[in-house]
Amino acid sequence: MKLFFHKAANWEYWPFQVLYFPIYFLWAYYALKARSVFFFNASNPKIKNGGFMMESKKQIYDLLPKKHYPKTILIHENSDLKEIVNLLQKNEIGFPLIAKPDIGLRGSGVKKIKSVSELAAYAGKANFDFLLQDLIPFEKEVGIFYVRRPLEKNGKITGIVSKEFLTVKGDGKSTIEDLIKQTPRFELQMDALKAEYGKQLLQVLQKDETLNLVPFGNHARGAKFLDASHWITPELTEAVNKIAVQIPEFYFGRFDIMYNTLEELERGENFQIVELNGAASEPTHIYDPKHSVWFAWNELARHITHMYEISAQNHKKGVPYLDFKTGIREFRLHLRHNSKIIKF
Numbered sequence: 001m002k003l004f005f006h007k008a009a010n011w012e013y014w015p016f017q018v019l020y021f022p023i024y025f026l027w028a029y030y031a032l033k034a035r036s037v038f039f040f041n042a043s044n045p046k047i048k049n050g051g052f053m054m055e056s057k058k059q060i061y062d063l064l065p066k067k068h069y070p071k072t073i074l075i076h077e078n079s080d081l082k083e084i085v086n087l088l089q090k091n092e093i094g095f096p097l098i099a100k101p102d103i104g105l106r107g108s109g110v111k112k113i114k115s116v117s118e119l120a121a122y123a124g125k126a127n128f129d130f131l132l133q134d135l136i137p138f139e140k141e142v143g144i145f146y147v148r149r150p151l152e153k154n155g156k157i158t159g160i161v162s163k164e165f166l167t168v169k170g171d172g173k174s175t176i177e178d179l180i181k182q183t184p185r186f187e188l189q190m191d192a193l194k195a196e197y198g199k200q201l202l203q204v205l206q207k208d209e210t211l212n213l214v215p216f217g218n219h220a221r222g223a224k225f226l227d228a229s230h231w232i233t234p235e236l237t238e239a240v241n242k243i244a245v246q247i248p249e250f251y252f253g254r255f256d257i258m259y260n261t262l263e264e265l266e267r268g269e270n271f272q273i274v275e276l277n278g279a280a281s282e283p284t285h286i287y288d289p290k291h292s293v294w295f296a297w298n299e300l301a302r303h304i305t306h307m308y309e310i311s312a313q314n315h316k317k318g319v320p321y322l323d324f325k326t327g328i329r330e331f332r333l334h335l336r337h338n339s340k341i342i343k344f
Contacts, residue, residue, distance in 0.1 A: 002184070004163040011293040012225075013188075018085040019293070023300050026056035030308040034315070038322035042281040042311040045249040045319045050311070053334040056102050058129060061277050063247050069273045070134035074102060077129055082121050084132070093134050095119075101131040104275075105341040107218030111196075127342050136272045138258040141165075142228065142265075143284050144236075145254045146244055147306045150313045154241050155231045155251070158303065158326015161285040166222035168213040170205025178202040180213075189214070229286035242268060247276070251310045279307060 011019065031037045035207055043050040049061060058074040071093050075084055088094070100110040100121050108129070110238050141163045150153025166186055168179035175260075180186045180193065180201070193213060194201060200299060214221045259271035283303050286296040315321060322330070 011296070012287045013122065019025075019296070020300070022297055023304065026301055026304055030304070033322060034308065034312060035325065036321035038327035039315070040111075040307055040321040041312045041327075042314040043307050044278045045250045045314060046129055047250070048067045049279070049322065051253055052280045054330050054337065055278060057100070057104060057275060058102055058258065060278070063250070064273060064276060065243065065246050068243060068271075070098075072133045073129050075132055076125065076128050077127060079123065081116075081123060084119065085116060088132060093192060096135050098131075098133045098135060100131050100133070101126075101341055101344075102131055103337055105338050108219050108220070108341045109344050110218065110221070112215055125344060129344070136274065140260070141256065141258050141274065142231075143254050143256050144240055145281065145285075145303070146240055146252075147303075147310070148241075148244065148251045148312060150317060151253060151316050154237075155244060157237050157240060158306070159283045159285040159299065160231050161283075161287070162228040163227045164224040165212050166267045167210055167212045168205070170209040170211075172207035172263060173204060175202050175204055175322075176211065176213075179205065181182065184226050185224060186213075186222055192221070203266055224281075224289075225284055225287040227285040227291065228264035229285055231262060233266060236262075238311065239266055239268040240341050243273075249314075250276075250278075251314070252281070252307050253278040254284070264266040264296060280331065 022279075031039060038049075040050045040052045043052075046063060047214075048055045051060070058072065061069055061072050073087050073091050073093065075087070088097075095116075096112055096114045098110065099113050099119070101108070104110075109126075109128075111118075111122060112135070113122060114134075119132075142214040143161040143163070144157055146155055147158050166189060167185070168176060170179065174182075177190075180323060197213070214223065224273045241256065243255070251328055254277045256277070257265070257271050257276040258274055261270070262268040281303075283299045286299045311319075311321070
């Protein structure tokens with residue numbers, strides 16, 4: 001009951017359909033202007049469906065400069081374990097590593113894999129293609145939303161989110177499970193944490209000992225999102241621009257980046273791109289608990305307007321919108337795939 005009221009009182013936990021309900025009307029307006037429900041397809045022409053649905057993470061990684069993302073291999077559904085291990089060795093990817101669906105769903109199915117036996121369990125259960133990826137050595141994570149008009153040389157950063165991982169700190173007497181229950185945000189993840197860690201949650205951490213239970217910054221997996229848009233500087237914008245303009249026909253989306261220090265990131269040093277998200281990207285700085293739902297709606301509307309304007313400009317240059325029949329088919333595939341990931 002405590003968690004129910006916590007979710008009801010904090011809009012950041014509202015169901016996606018409820019939060020986005022007012023935005024559907026704006027979407028309908030732009031769809032009428034574009035004469036296409038699926039106008040987003042033209043926002044990033046080189047990414048499938050603009051990056052809104054059914055886009056392959058591996059195909060997006062292949063568009064990025066290789067030095068800016070971790071070593072990554074694609075594993076097809078029902079691949080033999082021996083073949084998978086050989087691919088890891090060939091690509092010099094060791095344990096621990098990250099496994100995640102090639103076509104993702106807001107962090108679902110992402111898991112840190114520590115051994116061949118854990119890999120076997122993941123591969124045996126996955127009924128979808130997935131990626132295996134080097135563990136990124138940097139501890140901090142940030143999401144940087146980037147927008148560029150097709151006729152402009154440089155773009156701009158429209159929002160930054162910093163992320164606090166689901167990390168507990170020991171007091172020398174409480175179990176990990178007790179520490180989790182001290183924070184409602186963490187306790188909401190209890191079922192998933194019990195499934196992953198089991199009896200390990202009954203261990204007692206030493207005083208001031210920390211344990212990162214979910215080593216990736218995903219809001220749906222318990223990370224706290226903080227609005228860091230005040231970090232936007234000419235130096236950081238220039239650093240992000242240098243990366244973005246190397247990505248063929250990329251104009252709208254969010255870079256999720258792990259980095260060492262902000263100063264190094266501004267210089268384009270010591271960072272790696274966790275993911276690049278396209279048309280379905282959220283300006284995730286809205287989820288800072290200090291913001292009202294009115295702020296969130298305003299930011300969502302601002303970014304959908306950017307997406308429409310970019311799509312319309314690309315359409316004038318000859319990029320087609322997704323036709324209705326194809327769009328409906330892709331959307332149905334998207335729903336079926338999401339169902340697989342949720343069950344997983």
